[in-house]
Amino acid sequence: MAEPAQRTLKPRKRPVQARSTASVAAILEATLQVLLEVGKERLTTTRVAARAGVSVGTLYQYFPNKSALLQAVLRDHLDGVARAVEAASQAHRGETPQAMAKALVTAFLKAKLSRVEASKALYSVSDDVDGGKVVAEMGVRSHAAIVAMLKTANKPLATRVETVASVLQGIMAGVSRRMLESGYPEGQVSSLSRELIVVACAYVRASC
Amino acid sequence: MAEPAQRTLKPRKRPVQARSTASVAAILEATLQVLLEVGKERLTTTRVAARAGVSVGTLYQYFPNKSALLQAVLRDHLDGVARAVEAASQAHRGETPQAMAKALVTAFLKAKLSRVEASKALYSVSDDVDGGKVVAEMGVRSHAAIVAMLKTANKPLATRVETVASVLQGIMAGVSRRMLESGYPEGQVSSLSRELIVVACAYVRASC
């Protein structure tokens, strides 16, 4: 009857000495590698520990359960993207909507593409019950930043800024995902990057 | 040792009598319901069977394994969307790129929104190893249809039609997903629908 054993926990123990910090880093890195190599379905805590060069017990000393481990990795990655979006939103206040859109897309892509492999590997995690929450959180963060930026535009938008922000987020997420998952044939990526800027700019222009 | 055990199988048995056809339909419908109610993580074959009013054994008579069951449901749904896209692409040959974009988006949304609940429930399935293939297949189908349509545009595009098609697909997928997953506060949907048309039209206009 007791409803669940909380699924979202903080690290069980905080690293104090140097070696434990190294273990945590190794575990996170190993998780990403295993995710890429065998996929989420075949990722087991034992396998991750082995890859990290530690024992399962050690893994469980820092992550209360498998779900928390996956969440931590996902959060790490999305946090980087959210930071990039927030920084860009801060840096381009007061400009034209078009300039904002371009800056936003550029920052987003740079963050995403700086760790292409991680991005791809994490798509499978982001749709889990657990991952969903993390994605949503980060989505809200980015949304707030974009809205704040748009409000300072030197040229007013005809559409609600919240709507514009949502659409921009949808565009970026959708096109970039397609870009990454299409086994990107080399030049495909740079090509779609350019297109993404075209889309975003054309959209905000149409919304003025 | 034996790696294989094929994951993508045809129905184990083809329905012959009326009652078995009914069972299959009930199972598919039940899968969708269970998916919505408890999510993919807690979806078990036994639970699906119970909901469908049959026994697990019956379920396994038509679906070789859990994965195939999920795939079948996903395929059913995406097939509807792909059909809509193909029909629209066929019906709007020779028009302007803008008209095409608008028609495309409209058809896509109509198909997606006609079964909002199913759409939402299936996002969690589409990222599994198994689901991925189905999504990719349908993506290719839609892509081919859109490309064929764009080639007949009465006003040439400055960008490769394949690229334009990919971007349009990315836009539609990204924005609609955001629409559905944001707990859509009623008017949100119609609002974003309008925006999606704006985005698509603005983009193709910019690509002329």
Added chain:
DNA sequence: AACTTAGATGAAGAAAGCTTCAGTTTAGGA
């Protein structure tokens, strides 16, 4: 050097859910 706390280990317990199959019921033709 002795002591204390942090960190690491991995065999084994326990839960969970998929899948099977031997046996039973139902449908429809001869």
Added chain:
DNA sequence: TCCTAAACTGAAGCTTTCTTCATCTAAGTT
């Protein structure tokens, strides 16, 4: 009506993977 094949049933086997914990080693302190 009788018979054969299609359908259905569901308890139980089997596998898999998560998670724990008693025990051991390393680090830092006095």
